[in-house]
Amino acid sequence: MDKIDLPDLPFVSDGCSGGLSWGWVKIFRRLSPLEECCYNHDIEYHFGSGRRAGRWESFIDRLWVDNQFALCVFRSGWCGKVLVLPIWLAVRLGGGGYLYTSYRWGFGWNWKG
Numbered sequence: 001m002d003k004i005d006l007p008d009l010p011f012v013s014d015g016c017s018g019g020l021s022w023g024w025v026k027i028f029r030r031l032s033p034l035e036e037c038c039y040n041h042d043i044e045y046h047f048g049s050g051r052r053a054g055r056w057e058s059f060i061d062r063l064w065v066d067n068q069f070a071l072c073v074f075r076s077g078w079c080g081k082v083l084v085l086p087i088w089l090a091v092r093l094g095g096g097g098y099l100y101t102s103y104r105w106g107f108g109w110n111w112k113g
Contacts, residue, residue, distance in 0.1 A: 005050055007108025013042040017103050018090065034079075037072035041065065045095060048106025058097060062105050066091050 015021030015031075016038035024032035032038070044065040049058040070088040073079065079087070097105035 007047060007106075008110035009108050011043065011046045011108060012102075013039050014103060015039065015042075017094070033076050034073055037069055037076060040072065041069040041091070042103070044068075045103065045105055046108035048097065048109065050106075050109075058105065062095070062097075066095070 016024075016034050021032050021035065021038065024030070049061045066088060069091060070084050073087055074081070074084045094101075095103060095105055101107070
């Protein structure tokens with residue numbers, strides 16, 4: 001059996017980024033209807049393409065994950081067709097591995113170390 005290369009940092013989800021989870025709880029006193037989509041997206045982003053993936057593999061992997069997220073958002077029926085594209089664009093622009101944020105692509109890997 002092959003050894004699985006696990007990320008350096010423990011998994012932590014912020015729910016739906018951009019204050020969506022926080023705002024939903026504050027206003028409606030319950031979790032966002034997109035919480036499951038966001039949590040699964042966070043898991044994928046935590047692992048990213050792994051430590052050894054090249055830029056092209058990482059780009060394709062992230063595009064696939066973001067498209068699956070958009071499909072989940074669409075299927076939730078919460079925002080209809082209108083908001084799926086802006087949500088997808090926000091994820092594509094704000095989640096790149098080139099950003100050193102807590103929610104970037106591959107955030108489970110200690111890139112400084």
